Amino acid sequence: MNTPILDIARRARRAAAGLSVLSASKKNGALEAMARALSKNKKFILSENKKDVAAARKKGLAPSLVNRLLLSEAKLVEIAGSVALIAKLGDPVGRVLSARKRPNGLVIQKVRVPIGVILIIYESRPNVTADCMALCLKSGNSVILKGGSEALFSNRAIYRVMNGAALKAGVPEGAFEFVATGARAAVKTLLRLNEWIDLVIPRGGEGLIRQVARISKIPVIKHTKGICHVYVDKDADLEKSEAIVVNAKVQNPAVCNAMETLLVHEAAAKKFLPRVAAALREKKVELRGCDRTRAIVPGVKKASEKDWTTEYLDLVLSIRVVKNLEEAVRHIGTHGSHHSDAIVTENKKTAEVFTRAVDSACVFVNASTRFSDGGEFGMGAEMGISTDKLHARGPMGLEELTSYKYVVLGDGQTRG
Amino acid sequence: MNTPILDIARRARRAAAGLSVLSASKKNGALEAMARALSKNKKFILSENKKDVAAARKKGLAPSLVNRLLLSEAKLVEIAGSVALIAKLGDPVGRVLSARKRPNGLVIQKVRVPIGVILIIYESRPNVTADCMALCLKSGNSVILKGGSEALFSNRAIYRVMNGAALKAGVPEGAFEFVATGARAAVKTLLRLNEWIDLVIPRGGEGLIRQVARISKIPVIKHTKGICHVYVDKDADLEKSEAIVVNAKVQNPAVCNAMETLLVHEAAAKKFLPRVAAALREKKVELRGCDRTRAIVPGVKKASEKDWTTEYLDLVLSIRVVKNLEEAVRHIGTHGSHHSDAIVTENKKTAEVFTRAVDSACVFVNASTRFSDGGEFGMGAEMGISTDKLHARGPMGLEELTSYKYVVLGDGQTRG
Numbered sequence: 001m002n003t004p005i006l007d008i009a010r011r012a013r014r015a016a017a018g019l020s021v022l023s024a025s026k027k028n029g030a031l032e033a034m035a036r037a038l039s040k041n042k043k044f045i046l047s048e049n050k051k052d053v054a055a056a057r058k059k060g061l062a063p064s065l066v067n068r069l070l071l072s073e074a075k076l077v078e079i080a081g082s083v084a085l086i087a088k089l090g091d092p093v094g095r096v097l098s099a100r101k102r103p104n105g106l107v108i109q110k111v112r113v114p115i116g117v118i119l120i121i122y123e124s125r126p127n128v129t130a131d132c133m134a135l136c137l138k139s140g141n142s143v144i145l146k147g148g149s150e151a152l153f154s155n156r157a158i159y160r161v162m163n164g165a166a167l168k169a170g171v172p173e174g175a176f177e178f179v180a181t182g183a184r185a186a187v188k189t190l191l192r193l194n195e196w197i198d199l200v201i202p203r204g205g206e207g208l209i210r211q212v213a214r215i216s217k218i219p220v221i222k223h224t225k226g227i228c229h230v231y232v233d234k235d236a237d238l239e240k241s242e243a244i245v246v247n248a249k250v251q252n253p254a255v256c257n258a259m260e261t262l263l264v265h266e267a268a269a270k271k272f273l274p275r276v277a278a279a280l281r282e283k284k285v286e287l288r289g290c291d292r293t294r295a296i297v298p299g300v301k302k303a304s305e306k307d308w309t310t311e312y313l314d315l316v317l318s319i320r321v322v323k324n325l326e327e328a329v330r331h332i333g334t335h336g337s338h339h340s341d342a343i344v345t346e347n348k349k350t351a352e353v354f355t356r357a358v359d360s361a362c363v364f365v366n367a368s369t370r371f372s373d374g375g376e377f378g379m380g381a382e383m384g385i386s387t388d389k390l391h392a393r394g395p396m397g398l399e400e401l402t403s404y405k406y407v408v409l410g411d412g413q414t415r416g
Numbered sequence: 417m418n419t420p421i422l423d424i425a426r427r428a429r430r431a432a433a434g435l436s437v438l439s440a441s442k443k444n445g446a447l448e449a450m451a452r453a454l455s456k457n458k459k460f461i462l463s464e465n466k467k468d469v470a471a472a473r474k475k476g477l478a479p480s481l482v483n484r485l486l487l488s489e490a491k492l493v494e495i496a497g498s499v500a501l502i503a504k505l506g507d508p509v510g511r512v513l514s515a516r517k518r519p520n521g522l523v524i525q526k527v528r529v530p531i532g533v534i535l536i537i538y539e540s541r542p543n544v545t546a547d548c549m550a551l552c553l554k555s556g557n558s559v560i561l562k563g564g565s566e567a568l569f570s571n572r573a574i575y576r577v578m579n580g581a582a583l584k585a586g587v588p589e590g591a592f593e594f595v596a597t598g599a600r601a602a603v604k605t606l607l608r609l610n611e612w613i614d615l616v617i618p619r620g621g622e623g624l625i626r627q628v629a630r631i632s633k634i635p636v637i638k639h640t641k642g643i644c645h646v647y648v649d650k651d652a653d654l655e656k657s658e659a660i661v662v663n664a665k666v667q668n669p670a671v672c673n674a675m676e677t678l679l680v681h682e683a684a685a686k687k688f689l690p691r692v693a694a695a696l697r698e699k700k701v702e703l704r705g706c707d708r709t710r711a712i713v714p715g716v717k718k719a720s721e722k723d724w725t726t727e728y729l730d731l732v733l734s735i736r737v738v739k740n741l742e743e744a745v746r747h748i749g750t751h752g753s754h755h756s757d758a759i760v761t762e763n764k765k766t767a768e769v770f771t772r773a774v775d776s777a778c779v780f781v782n783a784s785t786r787f788s789d790g791g792e793f794g795m796g797a798e799m800g801i802s803t804d805k806l807h808a809r810g811p812m813g814l815e816e817l818t819s820y821k822y823v824v825l826g827d828g829q830t831r832g
Contacts, residue, residue, distance in 0.1 A: 247830035367826030411785030414663035
């Protein structure tokens with residue numbers, strides 16, 4: 001057993017008890033201090049960030065990856081703003097979720113409590129460090145941060161600045177723990193500590209997430225891929241359809257809630273496909289389609305079976321003409337990733353069947369899949385998006401970082 | 417890969433889609449038919465049960481274990497009654513848990529949905545077969561039943577009778593699957609099928625549960641032990657204290673929510689311990705105590721360190737005198753199992769500190785730990801009690817067998 005790693009988990013566990021009873025005002029005061037500290041120490045953070053960026057460039061990382069690493073004054077203002085915003089959200093801890101009085105007089109309350117110790121394993125983006133620290137503190141959990149080695153200097157700088165401010169504001173030591181070693185062995189050790197750690201949230205590429213899920217002894221909440229669909233029904237408004245399809249594909253193709261496959265009802269295909277193809281091509285989207293699509297739109301590359309299960313994360317779209325709603329639902333069930341899927345239709349009944357039958361975390365009617373996001377859902381901030389079905393599904397905010405306990409109030413009741 | 421086992425899982429997965437959209441009236445009709453079928457076929461079930469009981473006696477099983485296996489007409493009436501009761505509970509599926517309108521006009525609904533396919537691995541009691549079938553159907557989940565080999569004939573008879581009635585009432589084939597083979601290899605195969613099965617609930621002894629948790633690739637909800645405490649505070653009403661302590665220990669010592677350790681504030685010990693010791697001894701409870709307990713009550717055996725972490729499930733009680741509330745909370749945190757713990761006190765502030773600081777699924781004030789039960793909590797029926805903190809904690813009823821999805825209603829919104 002790797003002792004420093006075990007010590008980290010032990011400190012986090014010890015802190016969890018204190019955190020769980022920390023008052024809302026103390027937590028909010030600490031969050032505000034942490035936000036201020038980020039602004040005050042921007043020079044230090046930016047100079048540490050330069051080390052990561054220089055190393056990444058030297059290593060020949062792709063410009064898009066270097067860009068994800070890069071911090072700026074503006075970016076730091078945004079990160080601090082997000083921490084300050086979390087201070088303003090309602091405190092989930094201690095909230096009574098339900099209460100009922102039993103015939104014997106017992107009052108049974110279901111009360112929100114923190115989960116305990118949460119381990120975050122993440123890649124690249126240094127803002128995740130700040131977001132996770134803020135969300136975990138607000139929800140009363142200790143957090144162990146294990147970021148990617150490529151962002152080590154940036155993550156550690158943000159951690160040090162925020163942790164220092166938090167300790168001064170009365171947050172117990174151990175509430176935030178940082179795993180500095182980049183070694184894979186550290187992750188393996190952490191994932192075996194199910195006695196000390198309650199939950200793991202991996203954030204990053206599919207490879208990382210699958211590996212964590214495979215070896216973890218601790219429960220994992222994850223999302224592996226986002227293969228999102230838009231289905232344009234025979235009763236769709238074609239103007240709305242075009243706007244939604246273009247938005248879902250183009251507005252930010254590199255993220256998990258972008259559309260990867262367009263399904264079109266055969267009755268709408270002849271009218272809709274040529275216009276949407278033109279709009280998408282104007283935005284430089286490469287189109288791959290089934291034979292029926294190719295018969296309607298010239299120049300579309302033939303989609304292979306593999307296209308239906310590929311998360312392009314790029315300006316590429318696969319298109320399929322379907323016979324009816326059932327075939328669309330079946331396609332999504334077979335090839336999708338249970339993340340976010342949309343229907344465009346003016347028919348309420350059709351929309352209802354679709355939202356019931358599609359087994360995805362988020363199902364949209366007449367709206368872009370790009371709205372699948374904690375901020376857009378009004379949660380204030382998000383810890384990631386879950387495509388699992390246990391505990392948390394879809395965008396994870398503060399509530400999803402809590403558990404509950406039953407508090408039962410009696411006046412001497414015994415069971416007969 | 418064991419093909420028949422894989423086929424079982426595939427059938428269950430296929431059925432889950434149909435079950436998730438089955439109407440409440442169809443499900444309730446099927447449940448009523450299943451309850452009637454149990455009564456109609458009591459002769460068949462009881463004669464099958466005799467085979468298990470005879471084999472158990474031949475094997476020399478302990479009388480208490482034989483007793484758990486044994487069915488009777490009265491027991492079958494009770495089992496059928498419980499199935500009929502579940503028909504009368506509200507349908508959890510499709511319930512809107514929250515809804516909010518965003519500034520852009522999007523309406524974001526959080527809607528309860530079934531989890532999918534649930535695997536139950538259980539020992540002995542044949543009533544678990546009926547309970548799990550009823551609860552899973554009502555919550556819209558497929559269930560795969562893997563009972564212990566010692567109850568194979570009884571479980572299969574109940575399964576056949578209920579499944580036959582359900583199919584006739586329109587429940588999709590595959591909603592109930594029964595694993596007849598007693599081989600351990602079958603369990604190992606099942607626990608690897610995380611693509612087909614969404615959740616495993618093991619019910620039985622600690623050994624079974626730990627083994628399932630260790631090898632499962634599927635998420636597990638479990639409770640390993642019930643080391644429950646009653647803490648009698650310095651401000652406790654001693655009459656209530658005595659009634660609660662005796663009830664928590666004696667009313668059914670063989671179950672997980674029975675008390676195993678009594679903690680007494682030092683200011684109450686001299687007055688309370690002699691009277692409660694007399695009451696417990698009258699009920700044939702063996703007492704083991706710390707030195708301070710033994711100085712007050714003669715003839716108490718010295719408790720070893722091991723006593724504080726032992727689930728006796730028997731008429732044995734360990735007793736410890738503590739300096740104050742903090743020491744009681746610390747003892748429970750160190751030695752307890754996060755299941756059910758109680759305080760007896762007339763001091764509201766003390767009760768509040770206790771309920772916040774004790775990290776257990778159920779925390780009682782002035783009531784017996786024996787109330788930790790789905791039926792007693794008003795859930796109608798229970799699937800088990802979870803000492804985990806993710807997804808479900810404490811007694812698991814219908815709601816705990818569900819997940820949720822977000823249904824987002826728009827009229828053409830795109831993300832800017």
